[in-house]
Amino acid sequence: MVVPRPRPPGLKFKPFGLDISAPWLPRPPKTAPRRLGFTTRELALAERIKRLKKEAGSHSPSAWTLAKLIPELRMKVDACFLSNPYATKLFLMHFHREVIRPRKLRALLELYPSQNRVIATKLGRVLDLEPDSIFVGNGAAEIIQAILHRFTRQKILVNLPTFSPYYEFVRPDTQVVFNFLSKHEEFRFDPGAYLELVRRERPDTVVLINPNNPDGGYVPHAILVELLEELRGVPNVIVDESFIHFACEGNDFAYWSVAEEVERFPNLMVVKSMSKDFGVAGIRAGYAVMAPDRVRALLGNGFLWNSSGLAEYFFDLYSRPDFQERYERERIRFIRNSRRFFAALAQIDGLHVYPTSANFALVELCNGLVAEELVCRLLIRRGIYTRTCDDKKGLETGKFLRIAARNRPENAYIIRSLRRMIG
Amino acid sequence: MVVPRPRPPGLKFKPFGLDISAPWLPRPPKTAPRRLGFTTRELALAERIKRLKKEAGSHSPSAWTLAKLIPELRMKVDACFLSNPYATKLFLMHFHREVIRPRKLRALLELYPSQNRVIATKLGRVLDLEPDSIFVGNGAAEIIQAILHRFTRQKILVNLPTFSPYYEFVRPDTQVVFNFLSKHEEFRFDPGAYLELVRRERPDTVVLINPNNPDGGYVPHAILVELLEELRGVPNVIVDESFIHFACEGNDFAYWSVAEEVERFPNLMVVKSMSKDFGVAGIRAGYAVMAPDRVRALLGNGFLWNSSGLAEYFFDLYSRPDFQERYERERIRFIRNSRRFFAALAQIDGLHVYPTSANFALVELCNGLVAEELVCRLLIRRGIYTRTCDDKKGLETGKFLRIAARNRPENAYIIRSLRRMIG
Numbered sequence: 001m002v003v004p005r006p007r008p009p010g011l012k013f014k015p016f017g018l019d020i021s022a023p024w025l026p027r028p029p030k031t032a033p034r035r036l037g038f039t040t041r042e043l044a045l046a047e048r049i050k051r052l053k054k055e056a057g058s059h060s061p062s063a064w065t066l067a068k069l070i071p072e073l074r075m076k077v078d079a080c081f082l083s084n085p086y087a088t089k090l091f092l093m094h095f096h097r098e099v100i101r102p103r104k105l106r107a108l109l110e111l112y113p114s115q116n117r118v119i120a121t122k123l124g125r126v127l128d129l130e131p132d133s134i135f136v137g138n139g140a141a142e143i144i145q146a147i148l149h150r151f152t153r154q155k156i157l158v159n160l161p162t163f164s165p166y167y168e169f170v171r172p173d174t175q176v177v178f179n180f181l182s183k184h185e186e187f188r189f190d191p192g193a194y195l196e197l198v199r200r201e202r203p204d205t206v207v208l209i210n211p212n213n214p215d216g217g218y219v220p221h222a223i224l225v226e227l228l229e230e231l232r233g234v235p236n237v238i239v240d241e242s243f244i245h246f247a248c249e250g251n252d253f254a255y256w257s258v259a260e261e262v263e264r265f266p267n268l269m270v271v272k273s274m275s276k277d278f279g280v281a282g283i284r285a286g287y288a289v290m291a292p293d294r295v296r297a298l299l300g301n302g303f304l305w306n307s308s309g310l311a312e313y314f315f316d317l318y319s320r321p322d323f324q325e326r327y328e329r330e331r332i333r334f335i336r337n338s339r340r341f342f343a344a345l346a347q348i349d350g351l352h353v354y355p356t357s358a359n360f361a362l363v364e365l366c367n368g369l370v371a372e373e374l375v376c377r378l379l380i381r382r383g384i385y386t387r388t389c390d391d392k393k394g395l396e397t398g399k400f401l402r403i404a405a406r407n408r409p410e411n412a413y414i415i416r417s418l419r420r421m422i423g
Numbered sequence: 424m425v426v427p428r429p430r431p432p433g434l435k436f437k438p439f440g441l442d443i444s445a446p447w448l449p450r451p452p453k454t455a456p457r458r459l460g461f462t463t464r465e466l467a468l469a470e471r472i473k474r475l476k477k478e479a480g481s482h483s484p485s486a487w488t489l490a491k492l493i494p495e496l497r498m499k500v501d502a503c504f505l506s507n508p509y510a511t512k513l514f515l516m517h518f519h520r521e522v523i524r525p526r527k528l529r530a531l532l533e534l535y536p537s538q539n540r541v542i543a544t545k546l547g548r549v550l551d552l553e554p555d556s557i558f559v560g561n562g563a564a565e566i567i568q569a570i571l572h573r574f575t576r577q578k579i580l581v582n583l584p585t586f587s588p589y590y591e592f593v594r595p596d597t598q599v600v601f602n603f604l605s606k607h608e609e610f611r612f613d614p615g616a617y618l619e620l621v622r623r624e625r626p627d628t629v630v631l632i633n634p635n636n637p638d639g640g641y642v643p644h645a646i647l648v649e650l651l652e653e654l655r656g657v658p659n660v661i662v663d664e665s666f667i668h669f670a671c672e673g674n675d676f677a678y679w680s681v682a683e684e685v686e687r688f689p690n691l692m693v694v695k696s697m698s699k700d701f702g703v704a705g706i707r708a709g710y711a712v713m714a715p716d717r718v719r720a721l722l723g724n725g726f727l728w729n730s731s732g733l734a735e736y737f738f739d740l741y742s743r744p745d746f747q748e749r750y751e752r753e754r755i756r757f758i759r760n761s762r763r764f765f766a767a768l769a770q771i772d773g774l775h776v777y778p779t780s781a782n783f784a785l786v787e788l789c790n791g792l793v794a795e796e797l798v799c800r801l802l803i804r805r806g807i808y809t810r811t812c813d814d815k816k817g818l819e820t821g822k823f824l825r826i827a828a829r830n831r832p833e834n835a836y837i838i839r840s841l842r843r844m845i846g
Binding site: 083095168 | 478480482484485486487501504506511515518523528529530531532535536537538540541561562565567568572588592593595698702703705706707723725726727729732733734735
């Protein structure tokens with residue numbers, strides 16, 4: 001059931017100088033500054049969008065919320081949501097054929113889903129891991145929260161920029177320390193400097209998102225394993241692999257998870273959202289791999305029925321070899337298209353696209369444009385929902401936005417729209 | 424949008440002697456002991472059922488899990504699951520008409536649902552409560568866990584018998600104290616004795632499930648409000664009203680929640696599952712009403728995207744007056760049928776049915792039969808899934824089972840089957 005994957009070539013620990021940038025992303029030339037104009041109606045809409053964004057805190061209001069609260073917006077492309085739309089389509093096809101058409105939806109909605117351990121057992125088969133080491137969550141968000149509340153003691157080290165729940169969900173008495181990834185280094189993660197910081201700060205929890213959100217930076221598998229070895233003394237090491245399905249080191253599109261390293265490193269917890277790979281954020285499905293005593297500690301005080309009937313169906317489907325095979329095709333197709341998209345994006349004058357191994361790119365405006373204005377205009381005039389990074393610690397210059405890759409026609413539409421607007 | 428309900432007559436505090444037993448439940452005569460026989464095939468099946476039950480801890484495996492893991496069982500009636508099947512039907516009708524047929528399911532599954540506060544705002548309208556005082560949960564189970572982990576300090580007082588998460592989900596360092604409801608008093612709650620215990624034990628958290636699970640005992644609204652007044656000194660008072668929609672004091676089928684008392688009692692937290700009233704356990708939807716600073720404290724460290732797209736649709740629907748009106752009809756219809764069912768159940772020789780104001784009854788076998796045997800036989804021979812209470816603290820005599828009311832034909836089938844089996 002598990003697709004055997006070749007191991008990545010063993011890399012010697014290279015704290016500096018390892019080139020992990022994507023070679024398909026040439027640096028664009030810089031052009032003169034420019035501002036965007038808005039009509040009165042557009043300004044009013046932009047105000048409402050900004051207000052909703054503000055209410056959503058350091059996250060974006062979902063396309064769902066936006067569409068309902070500002071029905072005037074005609075959203076065509078959700079390039080804020082980080083997902084593989086081909087996989088969503090595949091999932092929906094199965095769901096219609098296996099649940100809706102045979103009228104099995106009632107059971108999914110009405111009955112209590114299985115308990116956490118039952119779902120973990122199924123998941124263990126496809127992941128080739130002991131079910132005892134799997135904790136199933138109501139989305140990765142619940143898992144992050146559970147880990148931070150239960151295992152983190154006093155001090156957590158988080159890279160910046162990052163996915164904000166890693167510092168927002170901590171308990172009030174937890175101290176947060178940041179490792180700033182430098183813009184001038186293309187937000188590249190430097191293991192040597194990191195270990196130095198760990199030795200200095202002595203955090204009890206460290207977090208690595210791989211590939212990182214929101215910049216897509218990637219730490220190769222071999223280096224990450226070497227790093228885990230060096231981090232043995234840290235009580236809790238969280239590696240968030242929510243975007244790992246999009247990261248490939250070789251030419252065969254294989255990806256390497258560190259989930260199986262949990263056996264060697266009892267301090268390691270690997271967090272995995274399913275919302276990204278499969279584009280099913282509405283289902284709330286995620287899991288984490290960690291030492292069995294950690295799973296037991298969590299299940300000992302709750303998390304009994306935290307998966308919905310739909311999440312259970314999803315995990316059932318995910319565990320099936322026929323689905324795995326189809327999904328692999330869609331995953332590779334999506335990665336291919338995404339690479340083309342990022343390359344085209346980088347060709348647009350005035351945009352700097354940072355190296356990414358994920359399904360999104362961090363884009364910096366280099367011609368005086370304001371990210372918030374561009375995001376509003378893309379949404380209002382072209383129905384394209386992207387994300388400013390103004391609310392992301394470490395990216396508050398007003399120049400950054402994050403754009404997700406979508407399917408081919410949508411990608412082409414984003415490129416056309418951006419070219420027309422700022423190119 | 425809110426259906427105005429008459430206030431219940433103000434009852435003077437009556438610590439003893441208040442008759443809250445259901446008058447439609449006469450005591451059955453006791454008969455001679457008897458045992459049930461099993462065939463070899465049945466014994467093997469019974470073993471597998473017992474094993475699954477054991478693995479599920481102090482809860483029952485869901486009908487969903489049972490049906491998948493023991494496909495030989497032909498389950499016809501799930502009288503283990505505590506829900507109003509008429510409301511499930513109503514919900515499914517809406518869901519098909521508004522989501523499936525117009526092909527809106529994709530948005531529900533694919534996109535991020537709204538954040539906690541957005542859903543609370545909608546819910547606030549129908550509940551006629553400030554959204555600031557509403558915390559939306561991934562089922563009541565998540566809310567119970569959140570309250571116990573965040574607000575309970577050292578000692579919790581729980582009535583017995585009870586819904587086990589109230590003592591299972593506590594943090595490892597929390598002391599649990601029990602208030603034993605006496606079988607000889609028909610598990611009636613005695614406010615005087617309770618207050619005495621509170622004064623003696625000085626817990627920082629007390630829990631009242633109203634009506635109580637698994638016996639269905641009910642504390643009338645006026646008495647409960649007087650009790651809340653007396654409990655002002657306790658830092659955390661949890662009232663779980665997951666079954667309140669089935670409890671009526673007068674003849675007009677109105678029910679009285681203490682949710683609006685949260686304004687007067689900042690120590691009060693009212694927990695509400697939606698799985699029971701609406702029979703949508705697979706969706707995982709619940710909410711709690713509590714002081715705004717408590718809601719803020721919880722949202723400050725997580726619970727951001729804990730509702731699924733389906734849960735959001737459910738809360739949207741629940742907030743609509745047209746749905747509310749239809750639901751009220753189904754609620755009353757279900758209560759009427761349930762009362763008839765409990766009365767018929769009480770007529771069966773060898774069963775003692777305890778007074779209930781909920782949609783289930785606690786049944787004691789008085790003729791030597793073993794509850795586990797009866798539950799297995801009902802499931803294997805008649806496809807009726809009921810629940811032994813052997814795993815419920817305070818009910819470990821092997822004689823108790825809990826039977827939920829279902830729709831009329833299902834109720835009739837349960838009665839027929841029980842009469843044939845033990846009558």
